[in-house]
Amino acid sequence: MSKFKIAMLMGVNLLGACQSEAPQVHIDNQADLSTTCYSGGAIYTAIDKTPKVEAVTVKNGVIIYAGSDEGDWCGRGQSHDLKGAAMYPGFTDAHGHFVGIGLREMTLNLEGTSSVKELRAHLKSAIANIPAGETLYGRGWIETHWPEARFPNASDLDDIAPNNPVILERADGHALVINTAAMQVAKITSETASPFGGSILKGDNGQPTGMLIDKAGELVADLIPKADEARTRTALKKASDLYASRGWTNIHSMSFMPQVMPLIEQEAAAGNVNIRVYASTDIGGGFDTAKFAANPKPDNLITRRSIKLFADGALGSRGAALLAPYADDPENIGLMLTTYDEIMPVLKTALKDGVQVNTHAIGDKANKLVLDWYEEALSAVPANERVIAEPRWRIEHSQIIDLEDIPRFAKLGVIPSMQPSHAIGDLHFAVDRLGPKRLAGGYAWRKLIDSGSIIAGGTDAPVEIGDTRIEFYAAVARKDLKGYSNENWYDGEKITRQEALKMFTIWPAYAAFEEERLGTIEVGKAADFTIFDRDIMTVPEAEILHAKTIATIVNGKPIYKADH
Numbered sequence: 001m002s003k004f005k006i007a008m009l010m011g012v013n014l015l016g017a018c019q020s021e022a023p024q025v026h027i028d029n030q031a032d033l034s035t036t037c038y039s040g041g042a043i044y045t046a047i048d049k050t051p052k053v054e055a056v057t058v059k060n061g062v063i064i065y066a067g068s069d070e071g072d073w074c075g076r077g078q079s080h081d082l083k084g085a086a087m088y089p090g091f092t093d094a095h096g097h098f099v100g101i102g103l104r105e106m107t108l109n110l111e112g113t114s115s116v117k118e119l120r121a122h123l124k125s126a127i128a129n130i131p132a133g134e135t136l137y138g139r140g141w142i143e144t145h146w147p148e149a150r151f152p153n154a155s156d157l158d159d160i161a162p163n164n165p166v167i168l169e170r171a172d173g174h175a176l177v178i179n180t181a182a183m184q185v186a187k188i189t190s191e192t193a194s195p196f197g198g199s200i201l202k203g204d205n206g207q208p209t210g211m212l213i214d215k216a217g218e219l220v221a222d223l224i225p226k227a228d229e230a231r232t233r234t235a236l237k238k239a240s241d242l243y244a245s246r247g248w249t250n251i252h253s254m255s256f257m258p259q260v261m262p263l264i265e266q267e268a269a270a271g272n273v274n275i276r277v278y279a280s281t282d283i284g285g286g287f288d289t290a291k292f293a294a295n296p297k298p299d300n301l302i303t304r305r306s307i308k309l310f311a312d313g314a315l316g317s318r319g320a321a322l323l324a325p326y327a328d329d330p331e332n333i334g335l336m337l338t339t340y341d342e343i344m345p346v347l348k349t350a351l352k353d354g355v356q357v358n359t360h361a362i363g364d365k366a367n368k369l370v371l372d373w374y375e376e377a378l379s380a381v382p383a384n385e386r387v388i389a390e391p392r393w394r395i396e397h398s399q400i401i402d403l404e405d406i407p408r409f410a411k412l413g414v415i416p417s418m419q420p421s422h423a424i425g426d427l428h429f430a431v432d433r434l435g436p437k438r439l440a441g442g443y444a445w446r447k448l449i450d451s452g453s454i455i456a457g458g459t460d461a462p463v464e465i466g467d468t469r470i471e472f473y474a475a476v477a478r479k480d481l482k483g484y485s486n487e488n489w490y491d492g493e494k495i496t497r498q499e500a501l502k503m504f505t506i507w508p509a510y511a512a513f514e515e516e517r518l519g520t521i522e523v524g525k526a527a528d529f530t531i532f533d534r535d536i537m538t539v540p541e542a543e544i545l546h547a548k549t550i551a552t553i554v555n556g557k558p559i560y561k562a563d564h
Contacts, residue, residue, distance in 0.1 A: 035059040036527075036556060037074035041082030042535045045521040046089045046505040051498060056087070058527040061555035066521050085550045086535040088501065089521050090249025090528030091468050094508035095396055095417050095458030098253035098277055099260060100173075101242065102235025103227060104462040108138030110168060111465070116148045116156050119168070124160050132163045135182070135223045139169040140462070144316055144429040151201070152177045154210030165223050172463045174314035175213050178220055183208060186220045195219070197337040199319070214313040214335050229263065236264055237272040244560035247468040247530040247549040250276035252417075252458065252512060254358065254396060255308050257282060268301045274559040275552075276528075278512045280306040280358045283346070301554070305513070306356035308396070309346070310337045312366035315399060315426060315433055320363030323402060327435040334363050340373065347377035354387025356513075358394040358417065364402045364441065370395055371408050378412065394456065394511060397422070398448070400434065401441040410452030415511045417456040418445065420474035420503075421464045423489075428480070431488045439488055445475065446493040456511035457503035468504070472536055473544040475500040483542060497537045527556035 039055040045066065055073050057065035065073055104111070108126045113119050119141055130136050143151055157166050157179035165182035169175070183189075190207050194200045198216030201209045212219065227235065243251060256279040267273045281304060313319020313335045318326055321334040350357050357374075361367045374393055383389040390413055398409075398416035409416055423443035430439060441447070445455060457475065459466045470481070478494035479485040495503070509519030517526050532547040539547075552560040 035064070035075065035077030037077045037079045038082060038087060038529075039069045039074075039079070041084050042086040042537070043082075043521065044086065044088045044501060044537060046498075046501050047520050047522060048498070053521065056521060058556045061527050061557070063521060063523055063525050063527050066523055082531065085531050085533050086537070087521075088530045088532070089505040089519055089525075090552070090554065091247050091504045091530045092250035092252070092276075092457075092508035092519075093243070093248050093459050093461070093466065093471075094252045094456035094504075094511060095254055095419060096251045096461045096466060097173075097255060097463075098239050098251055098264075098279075099227065099232060099235050099257070100462045101466060102237070102239035103231075104139065105238045105242065106231070106235060108136065108168075110138050110140035111171065111462075113141045115146045116143075116150075116152050119152055120156060120160060123157060123166065123168070127161045127164060127166075130164055135165040135167060135225060136161065137167045137169070137224050139173075140171050141168060142171045142316060142425075144426075151175075151209070151211050154179050154183065154208070157210070165220075167220055167224055169217075170314075170317060172314040172316055172460075174319050175211060175317035176217050176220070177210050178212065179210060182220055182223060183210065185223060188219055192219070197313075197335055199335065213317050214319045214337060232260060232263055233267055233272070236260075236267045240267075240273040240275050241560075243275050243466065244552045245549060246466065247532065247552050247560075248275060248466075249528040249530060249552060249554050249559075250278065250508070250518070252278045252280060252456070252508060254280045254360075255282045256280060256304070261302075261304060265300075265302050273301065274554060274557075276301050276518075276554065277303070278306075278514070279304040280308040280356075283307050283309070303512070303514075305354075306358050307346075307350065309343065309357060309359040311359055311361040311370050312336055312363050315362055315430060318433065320400065321366040321369075322363045322400070322434075323365045323368070324438075326433055328432045334365070336366065336369070340369075343373055344377065347373060348381055351377060351381040351386045351391060354391075356388075356391060356393060358396050360396045362397045362399045364400045364405075364438065367395060367398060367401050368405050371405055371412065371414065374414055375408075375412055392511060392513065397460075399426075399443060400438065401444060403441045403447075406441065406444060406447050407451045409448060415456055416448050416453055417458060417511065418443070419458045419460045419464065420445070420471050420500075421459060421467075423478065423493075424474045424480045425464070427485075427489045436488045439490060442490070444490075444493055445495050449495060449499060454507040454510060455503050456508045457500070458508075468530070468549075469536070469545050469547050471504065472497075472500050473541060475503060476544075477541045479541075481545065501537065527553060529553040533562075 036058045043053050053066045055069035166179040168177050195215050199213040200216050201211040203209050312321035319335045321336045326332045359370050361370045394415045394417045396417045506519035509515045531550040534547050536544045550562050
């Protein structure tokens with residue numbers, strides 16, 4: 001039986017089961033002028049038995065010492081005084097969209113839009129620079145806190161942009177609003193049927209409102225400006241630079257398009273992508289195992305060994321698939337985006353070829369079905385017929401879970417991949433969507449951990465901002481950025497700071513088969529570090545949000561340094 005299963009059965013934290021105590025050794029014979037030594041601030045290892053050390057020595061990108069600062073632990077190495085700053089294992093965003101993060105910096109960014117009125121103002125400013133007939137595309141709006149208390153619609157856009165198709169995508173990527181000009185080009189009328197897995201919203205008069213949910217967005221896909229090679233390369237560099245500045249050393253990039261893989265490998269080789277990228281690739285209309293089977297190159301920054309599937313839509317746009325109707329939309333139970341017949345052959349083939357499967361599931365019905373499907377596939381393909389006996393399959397988001405399904409994650413070895421910032425944003429409207437009772441299984445970090453699971457922590461950027469501080473704060477405070485929460489937020493689901501640190505370090509490493517080289521500060525691991533100006537493990541929780549990235553280090557090399 002595997003170490004992971006033993007840990008789960010015994011109720012032991014995974015880290016305690018698979019990590020050794022950080023050693024304190026004398027390294028005179030290893031240290032020389034090419035080594036770098038760190039001390040002078042709090043250094044957190046993410047190891048339960050030895051959570052802190054006083055000093056770290058790095059050589060050739062690898063940690064060769066982690067322990068006390070007594071004695072000649074640095075030798076002739078270059079000494080780096082942290083001057084009271086705090087150092088952690090490199091933070092990993094276990095669920096983001098790398099190209100999308102870069103593209104967000106290059107397009108109409110609607111993040112933070114506070115109302116339909118402000119949305120119109122952004123559109124008016126942007127359309128002034130767009131030639132007639134050209135599509136204007138933007139992304140980032142979320143309507144759940146708007147005073148108008150509704151989705152935007154075509155009428156909100158038409159008077160500002162009568163001669164240009166306009167496509168404004170919701171931040172979660174599961175809905176978009178278009179204007180009449182876009183509907184005309186796409187030939188969307190009152191007679192157009194909603195596709196499977198999508199919905200064309202219509203008004204009382206039977207006419208399309210301009211809101212397209214989930215797969216209905218594919219009706220206007222050809223109108224969205226394509227990211228050509230040059231634009232994609234620019235986006236990759238922008239995403240890398242931005243994430244390095246926020247303290248991220250690694251991202252598990254979801255829905256990574258296969259054609260982007262050679263581009264990102266080239267950009268990494270050229271020094272334009274400096275953080276690690278673990279790519280989970282969309283399989284599109286086919287499944288060629290030769291392209292996805294595990295063939296990781298441990299020394300490279302870029303790794304691909306997993307695929308991304310979709311079970312349902314999003315909660316905010318009422319596309320998440322639920323076991324019972326939406327509390328604020330009694331005729332709606334959400335949308336499933338795949339079927340048993342579609343997914344089961346993929347799952348079985350993935351097991352036989354060593355491909356990790358990461359499936360998007362937000363609603364309680366979607367999570368239940370994905371667990372059912374995973375369980376059936378795992379039973380149908382025994383361990384001795386798999387390339388990887390324990391495939392570490394994941395459910396991305398795992399947002400709303402029926403309480404009886406929570407223990408199934410650990411039992412099946414399925415990893416919940418969750419984004420804490422979703423909770424502190426969604427919980428402002430989730431009680432309207434679901435009612436308080438169902439929220440007992442919502443964003444259930446504590447219940448999942450207590451049932452034996454680990455959680456791979458991420459951001460879902462560009463849906464969310466993609467900020468290390470916000471994610472860590474959300475996990476330990478379970479309050480919004482103004483410090484607000486209420487009884488419907490289930491305060492007991494927050495986690496400890498040590499757990500939150502692991503959620504963004506060693507647990508994502510395990511979720512990517514990289515725990516032997518990443519995720520902790522200990523001898524033999526890659527020298528990936530995140531350094532903040534203050535100790536987020538001890539400062540008052542509100543102060544976490546004000547931490548500043550001092551340096552981000554990958555393979556012992558600084559890829560970001562703050563200006564002083």
